[in-house]
Amino acid sequence: MIAILIHQQLRVRPISDKERSHGERMLLEFPGKGQVICHNTTPSQKSKVFSYNVVFEPEATQEDVLEFSGVKRLLEMAVEGFSCTAFCYGQTGSGKTHTLTGPPGLVERGTSPYSPEHGLVVRSFVYLFRLINERPDSHFILKASFLEIYNEKVIDLLNPGSARKPLQVRWSKETRGFYVENLFTVDCEQLDDLFAVLEEGMRNRAVGAHAMNAHSSRSHTILCVRVRRDLRADADVTCSTHGKINFVDLAGSEMTKRTHSTGKTLEEANNINRSLMVLGYCIAQLSDGRKRGHIPYRDSKLTKLLADSLAGNGVTLMIACIAPTRSNLSETVNTLRYASRAKKIKSKPIVKMDARDALILSLKREVEALHAENQHLRSALHVQTDYNLDSYSHHRTQSQIEPNKLYQLSQAELVDLVQLHMEENTALRAENTELFGIRDQLLRDHELLSRENERLLKKLEDVNSVCTRSPIIPARPTYSGSNDTNIWTNPATSSANSVASGSSG
Numbered sequence: 373m374i375a376i377l378i379h380q381q382l383r384v385r386p387i388s389d390k391e392r393s394h395g396e397r398m399l400l401e402f403p404g405k406g407q408v409i410c411h412n413t414t415p416s417q418k419s420k421v422f423s424y425n426v427v428f429e430p431e432a433t434q435e436d437v438l439e440f441s442g443v444k445r446l447l448e449m450a451v452e453g454f455s456c457t458a459f460c461y462g463q464t465g466s467g468k469t470h471t472l473t474g475p476p477g478l479v480e481r482g483t484s485p486y487s488p489e490h491g492l493v494v495r496s497f498v499y500l501f502r503l504i505n506e507r508p509d510s511h512f513i514l515k516a517s518f519l520e521i522y523n524e525k526v527i528d529l530l531n532p533g534s535a536r537k538p539l540q541v542r543w544s545k546e547t548r549g550f551y552v553e554n555l556f557t558v559d560c561e562q563l564d565d566l567f568a569v570l571e572e573g574m575r576n577r578a579v580g581a582h583a584m585n586a587h588s589s590r591s592h593t594i595l596c597v598r599v600r601r602d603l604r605a606d607a608d609v610t611c612s613t614h615g616k617i618n619f620v621d622l623a624g625s626e627m628t629k630r631t632h633s634t635g636k637t638l639e640e641a642n643n644i645n646r647s648l649m650v651l652g653y654c655i656a657q658l659s660d661g662r663k664r665g666h667i668p669y670r671d672s673k674l675t676k677l678l679a680d681s682l683a684g685n686g687v688t689l690m691i692a693c694i695a696p697t698r699s700n701l702s703e704t705v706n707t708l709r710y711a712s713r714a715k716k717i718k719s720k721p722i723v724k725m726d727a728r729d730a731l732i733l734s735l736k737r738e739v740e741a742l743h744a745e746n747q748h749l750r751s752a753l754h755v756q757t758d759y760n761l762d763s764y765s766h767h768r769t770q771s772q773i774e775p776n777k778l779y780q781l782s783q784a785e786l787v788d789l790v791q792l793h794m795e796e797n798t799a800l801r802a803e804n805t806e807l808f809g810i811r812d813q814l815l816r817d818h819e820l821l822s823r824e825n826e827r828l829l830k831k832l833e834d835v836n837s838v839c840t841r842s843p844i845i846p847a848r849p850t851y852s853g854s855n856d857t858n859i860w861t862n863p864a865t866s867s868a869n870s871v872a873s874g875s876s877g
């Protein structure tokens with residue numbers, strides 16, 4: 373199992389026409405190597421330097437983001453069976469939606485998927501289909517869903533209904549994760565199907581206008597593409613992996629004074645800020661390696677649904693978006709800090725596969741653990757047998773099969789393999805039990821010997837004290853190595869002898 377860092381990137385949008393007309397200037401400097409220098413407003417304040425895995429400068433194109441953000445690797449992992457998430461965050465108007473889906477209205481207008489203006493999502497769809505077409509040995513089933521969290525309510529963007537009835541977020545005992553009940557999923561056989569899902573969802577999502585963004589997202593959205601891969605290993609055998617990729621467009625944090633929010637927009641802003649605060653708190657807790665205590669995922673719908681991506685078995689790409697001008701300084705610094713913190717989170721990605729494949733792998737791991745335990749016991753007990761010559765070493769050789777080769781095995785071979793692992797486990801367990809038995813016996817013998825030793829020492833001390841008290845026999849120190857055994861054999865007679873010999877000497 374690999375532990376990896378959450379991949380943290382930064383995208384800086386260009387200065388907008390409106391900002392330029394207000395005489396705003398660039399506040400950031402890019403010295404390279406993933407660094408950003410943030411110059412402060414007054415000369416007395418020090419500049420701050422932040423570093424990330426990758427920094428996209430204002431001139432970066434949408435294609436650059438696809439190529440250098442690592443999202444391609446994320447998609448490859450989704451195809452291999454990992455749970456992956458790419459999300460954008462930052463203050464309102466910083467370019468999150470632009471990064472994921474391009475300028476306002478582009479997708480909704482049904483623009484060709486190959487337009488250079490498209491963001492990461494459409495580009496990812498194109499790349500995903502390229503990956504699938506490059507793997508003719510596998511059969512893929514893609515299913516997509518698209519939801520938004522608006523005012524703490526989950527709305528299905530593919531099936532909102534006229535009443536926009538919210539869906540329930542529930543806990544699954546089986547997967548040990550949260551899920552949205554009755555969420556609509558669409559089978560996507562072609563690129564156009566995925567594109568249609570995106571288009572439909574974008575049309576239905578909540579968008580509003582305020583002083584800082586004429587097309588502001590008023591909700592968080594999660595577009596999920598599940599990738600089931602059936603690998604035909606043999607005529608009658610297929611192995612399946614279940615990967616997924618989530619694209620998360622967070623609503624922007626807002627200073628309601630600056631956005632001049634009132635009424636409905638103010639309520640939205642409060643809900644947005646509250647859920648982002650919970651997300652920030654979860655990130656802070658996760659990134660603090662020293663005190664990994666309770667993580668408050670349950671405090672918002674957003675964190676419930678992102679729990680798996682942040683701390684579970686997934687791989688996550690986070691793109692922090694910032695505006696480069698002075699008027700946004702305090703929010704920019706907040707985002708930069710938030711992003712540095714998220715960089716410290718570690719996760720342990722695992723491939724989700726079918727029960728049979730998982731059983732073989734878990735048995736393999738158990739065999740390895742038992743081997744290690746066995747070896748440890750042997751060396752502790754100084755047992756000299758060469759383990760490789762054991763009767764079941766033959767099984768060991770057979771079970772050393774790489775996980776990806778499992779797909780090439782036939783049904784009968786897989787059954788044999790499981791049986792071999794089970795036999796090997798039984799044999800190892802029996803031997804371990806025997807070794808534990810020997811060890812216990814040795815411990816008992818050791819205990820008896822210690823007690824006997826103590827008894828003898830006590831006896832020795834008693835004799836010694838008798839000798840010390842005697843005015844005739846000289847005391848013999850307990851550590852003495854004297855060869856004179858007479859004093860222990862018969863104190864009464866030997867005392868007489870000693871006196872006699874002493875006086876004669």
Ligand SMILES: Nc1ncnc2c1ncn2[C@@H]1O[C@H](COP(=O)(O)OP(=O)(O)OP(=O)(O)O)[C@@H](O)[C@H]1O
Pocket residue numbers: 384385386388430462463464465466467468469470471474475476585587588589590622623624625693
């Ligand atoms: N890299 C960029 N290049 C050109 N224009 C950009 C870029 N980033 C953002 N913009 C433009 O800036 C405006 C605001 O961007 P966008 O709507 O993506 O912000 P946002 O962070 O999603 O805001 P909100 O949180 O309010 O939804 C849009 O008109 C968008 O096209």
